[in-house]
Structure formats: C-alpha cells, structure tokens
Amino acid sequence: MTVLVSEQRAVLTAEDVLATRQAVRQRAVALGFNLVDQTKIVTAASELARNTVQYGGGGTVTIEALEELGRRGIRLTFADNGPGIPDIELAMKDGYTTGGGLGLGLSGARRLSNDFHIDSKPGEGTRVTITRWR
Numbered sequence: 825m826t827v828l829v830s831e832q833r834a835v836l837t838a839e840d841v842l843a844t845r846q847a848v849r850q851r852a853v854a855l856g857f858n859l860v861d862q863t864k865i866v867t868a869a870s871e872l873a874r875n876t877v878q879y880g881g882g883g884t885v886t887i888e889a890l891e892e893l894g895r896r897g898i899r900l901t902f903a904d905n906g907p908g909i910p911d912i913e914l915a916m917k918d919g920y921t922t923g924g925g926l927g928l929g930l931s932g933a934r935r936l937s938n939d940f941h942i943d944s945k946p947g948e949g950t951r952v953t954i955t956r957w958r
C-alpha cells in the first residue's frame with residue numbers, strides 16, 4: 825500500500841470539525857469518490873471529529889490518500905490525549921452515550937467505513953482509524 829498524500833490538522837473547536845469535513849470532502853473528490861461515497865466518509869469524519877473535541881479535549885486528524893492494487897482510498901486517524909474510553913465494546917454499542925448524544929457516532933462511523941480500528945486507554949487517550957476505498 826502506498827500513501828499518496830498525508831495531511832495532519834488540529835481538531836480543537838467546532839470550526840475545526842467543519843474544516844475537517846471540508847478537507848475530507850476535498851480529498852475524496854480529488855480521489856474520484858462519487859457523491860454517495862464522499863458523503864459516507866465525510867459523515868464518519870464528522871462524528872469522529874466531534875468526539876475528539878467533545879470527549880477527547882481536542883486532538884488531531886491525519887488525512888491520507890492511499891493506493892493499493894490499483895484502487896484508491898482515504899484513511900483518517902483521529903488521535904487525542906483525553907481521558908480515554910474505559911469499555912470500548914460498550915462505547916461502540918448503538919445508543920450508548922456519556923454526553924447526552926445519540927450514541928451513534930462510533931457505531932455509525934464503523935458502518936460507513938470499510939475498515940475501523942479503535943485503540944483507547946483510560947488516562948492516555950483515544951485513537952480511531954478508518955479507511956474507505958473507492
């Protein structure tokens with residue numbers, strides 16, 4: 825697998841969430857994603873960026889354009905040094921929220937992606953990586 829482009833951005837504020845959406849949309853368009861696939865990766869990015877701000881105390885997103893076996897994709901890595909998630913399995917369940925949300929962000933992002941990884945340790949932070957192929 826080849827990383828064609830890599831860009832890291834701060835995700836600290838609501839404006840950064842919007843800017844993340846726009847940057848992911850741009851990258852998806854540049855890679856030739858159709859409108860439906862653009863919307864899927866942008867929606868997933870939006871949910872994860874909001875979690876980074878709301879629960880992680882802010883962090884970063886790395887946006888990568890990938891190529892493998894002639895296909896192209898986007899990989900997004902959201903990382904923060906916040907409180908972490910004590911029970912990842914529970915946090916992944918539809919409807920589970922500690923913040924009065926809908927509890928569909930993590931599970932939704934997983935459904936909208938081809939590949940989903942979450943790594944979190946209480947007191948250390950959270951890292952979520954998703955990939956969507958064209």
Ligand SMILES: Nc1ncnc2c1ncn2[C@@H]1O[C@H](COP(=O)(O)OP(=O)(O)O)[C@@H](O)[C@H]1O
Pocket residue numbers: 871875876879880904906907908909915916920921922923924925926927928929930931950
């Ligand atoms: N980056 C993060 N740091 C700490 N906890 C998180 C993070 N992302 C998600 N969580 C935890 O996982 C729960 C579920 O997240 P999510 O599915 O996006 O639902 P919601 O945002 O509606 O609460 C959150 O309520 C929170 O407890």
Ligand SMILES: [Mg+2]
Pocket residue numbers: 871874875925928929930
């Ligand atoms: Mg959320």
